[in-house]
Amino acid sequence: MSGDDEQWNDSNRAFLQALMARSTLTLDEAKPLLAAIQTTYERRETIAEDITEADLNAHIAAANTRISPFDFEIRSTYHQTTRKRVYALVNSSSDPIIQLATIHTAEEISFLKRVLDAMFETYNTSRNEVMAITSMQAVRLHKAPDRGRRDTQDGAATQGSTAQGLKMIEAEKMLRTLVDEGWFETSNKGYYTLSPRALMELRGWLIETYNDVDDDDDDDGERPPRIKQCVACKEIVTVGQRCSKRSCHCRLHDICVQNFFRMQRSNGCPVCKTEWTGDSFVGERAAPRRSGAGSNANTSRITVDDPDQNNDPDEIDR
């Protein structure tokens, strides 16, 4: 079973390597890529405009057949804001966080987990479903939480297993690395969000991790899941719109709204029938505005909030 066959030859391998070398691929990027591969492999001039979405999909289908035994899969999703379709090679079986551990240190992974917890717990309250984090908020999580640790800070004689956290500068660097590796994206306003690729790769993990409601939780059940899916496309919503009724779990991507209500022929929430006003948001637009703060007026007065208060889990549920 060696060598080339009709379905799998060096042009396919070149495509696969090209895909693995990038964190994501769009059709616009795939066109010149596949044209270059065909030109070289078939010794026949092909221009980017000749490449169709069907060509790309044929390549992807062939690749998926070959790579699935290794628990890899090329998936695609729509970017939540640009609506561009994005393809990426993702790990289909194992815990992606553990995968990341092959590249990063345990301390870096712990920091990443703290940042994810902040995105999906601390800054994802029923009032403010931000699901994003500013770099300042993230860097503040550089240290491992104190709870459960004895005073090991000073003196190098700490047990090997004790989490020390990262230095602030290391945390900043890790954030940049996560952007470079294609896990995070940054918005114009400086918020970090999960990239489409991360959402594809982490979707199972996110749902498993953050929607895992403790059965005998003190509050009377019925807590909405922290990770919610778009009623139109079923993908996770981290940027989009929400039903104006706060207790309703219905969410829609901005890019899905128009089509959805046209198809539905009414602009009521599909779950609770409340009118869909389109001005309740998920994402950085849901971040609370500082009362009365002009954009530059009192920057010098901005106080540092107490991270411990923010971490209060009770805050999450109003």
Added chain:
Amino acid sequence: MPLIRKRRSQQAEPSPSPPPTRRRPSPAASDASSVDGAYDGGAALDGETQGAGSSHEQMVKKLVRLALASEYSRQPIRRADITTKVMAPHTGRQFKGVFEEANHQLRSTFGCQMTELPQKEKITVSQKRAAQRSQTQNTLSSSNKSYILTSTIPPALRAPNILPPASVPTSASESAYTGLYTFILSLIYLSPGRTIPESRLEKHLKRMNADNYVLSGEKTEKVLKRMEKEGYIVKVRERDGGGEESVDYVVGPRGKAEVGEVGIAGCVRKVFGKVGMEREELEKRLVRSLGEGVEMKNRPDEGGEAEVEVQADGAGASEGEAEGGGRRRRSTRASNSTPKTPATRKRGRNAMVDEEAEGDEDEEEEEDDQGESGDE
């Protein structure tokens, strides 16, 4: 597309398969222990629970995944890691079979293979000379062996418009880095005795305005250290009879395996791009300096030798051109996203002095406090 669509909707089920690490949704629980445990053990690369975990097939699959993951972070695949992360207990004797089958799978599916890295030579005056003459490696215990992935598809299919420089781990600066080490390796390869005195290297770097900072804004000194650490180059200090210290650079094991003579020849061809008679002259000189292996007609389309064109073009990138499509987009994004970098860096340095410094006042107009009540 139907295929992908279908798979995606299957994925939409909340839990396709229970991930190995479950954690309680409390921030305090996010300690590293679960990751630690799994990372050290063989489970690191396999999300499934044991069972078939020890079968030959499972080990092959794990090794393929380890190899790809390591290359992704440009870390060598260490024999010791294979032993702990891939091989089931008491299967040491199957190593060869597993390794060969994994390499076969890597070649036939992914178009690459694990190539053993030459061991780092112990370098003293005489050994250095000897090492320059022969390419032979010292025999070392097999547990020290390590490998990198090298491509087995024809170089033409790895041209930069197809395969951009690795985007991980350092993104935008990566092509500059690739360019710089290829350039430095060229200097070394083409110097007498394949050794370049530090002073001479500095002169070359100065000429391309890279003596203090390289393109990505990193300190040259630091970048050279990284090249040393990753095994592209080796820094050799020695004292001659008169007690005078000399510092030279020679080609390191990764430099040999990943770039090598063929890569250098490709780079030189790209840079000089001669035609006709001049081309012939150039080829002759290349063969004279680098050996017959680099002759165009002697180049097999496939084979163990690593990167050729890709590396060569990285050299172009170091002079300021961005690479093709996807690459360029990513670079732009990276630079857009870090306009604050210098400031952040400075802040970081201050922070080292005073870890807990609430030096955040200068953090312009951060919208913040999402966690706090925030009345609307």
